[in-house]
Amino acid sequence: MNHRSILIVDDEHDMLQLLKRSLEPELNCHAQTATSGEQALQLLEAGFFDLVLADIKMPGMDGLRLLELIKKDSPQLTVVMMTAFGHIETAVEAMKRGAYDFVTKPFDLDALAVRLEKALERSQLLNENIRLQKECREQNVFQNIVGKSAVMQRVYETIQMVAKTDLTVLITGESGTGKDLTARAIHALGSRSKGPLVAVNCPTVPELILESELFGYKKGAFTHATRDKKGLFQEAHRGTIFLDEIGDVSPTIQAKLLRVLQEKEFKPLGDTHSVAVDVRIVASTNQALREKIKNGEFREDFFYRLNVLPIHLPALREHREDIPLIASHLLEKHCRKLNKPAKTLSPELLEIFVNRAWKGNVREMENLIMQGILFSSGDEIRSRDLGLTDGSSPACVVDSTVQDLPYKQAKEETLQRFNTTYINSLLTRSQGNVTRAARLCGMERQALQQVMRRYGITAEPFRNPNRTG
16 A cells, blocks of 8 residues: 655646656655645645645746745645756745755656655655654653663663652663653652652762761851751652762762661761651662772662662663654754754664764763754754764764865854854753853853853753752
């Protein structure tokens, strides 16, 4: 059964019949014909088409007006324009208005079929993207975690199982695999969901400050302690505290956390009395804690107190079948967040994504997709928009798009691309925290802000509105 359908629009009856007879067997499709723009709009309203092939020069409504109306009602529909030789300027104008391609008359039917096959492939990709987005919304998103592979289904089952208990959970996995989302899912599905969720990114806080942040302090405990301050454990009372990247905390902090795990109480700095708390602990790490135990860098007793209910998150390369779904989800999310029109990945770029090593996992993909949304000029993100030549490495920063420009202009465009890519990556990692982004790249905060202003970069789109703690 044939599922592909094209609409051919031309005021010349003989041309319509020639194209219909030639293209149906060549493209394995069903072709309908219209002799005017008005008739074409009626057929488009009544049925679904993968492609429209329309002549530009027609009496009454011409092809440019037809294209305008099609794009207004169906912006994703692929339209190829036909024009007589010598009217190339008009065809270029059609491309600017949203046509996918144009062909000039008289044309070779075999060459035309090749061009239209590529256009149909583009339509198929767009339709698949719409289907994937719908699937993401309806059935393949579990607590904001995307994936339908068998390995991810097992992760979802484990999350649901541990969420029903009140025991300590240790989430392990490489950076960018979704440990934060998993912690939030455990909290949301558990009995403490109405209580607070307090997230602590352990590596970003110096040891002396981390202790006072976690456990609080009494007035006079140190030089600038001018009042009593509650710690994050007290803030998380009757809720959940998420200790992100627990493998980076010092043995001193490990010992104090061990007491909280064992006795459900702690002493604020400068206090002689213990404070009891009712809190569930969820921790995460991207490190091999058993190796750190062997090296004397992590307490064995603390590890076993943490590792009551372990959840391991797979690297993206271990469930590549989810990559198109995840990419589709991130595209929709960030196009909306950055106030950009809907976009798709080109077939070539999607193939690169599926085969890429993804050492940074979903976070790396998210960075690339955000860059693609910003750098691509059309409704399709291509590999050259991201400077990618294959699935493993970026192309030379001075690519073909600037090599023909004057030196000064090429330099400025290259710097624009570099700074936008680099700073977007920093802001993604820091969740829009400019101070932390500056620390990550070794710059002063004011210097980073100056660069951001120069290249029109703001931190707001990178901030997580659901972040707590």
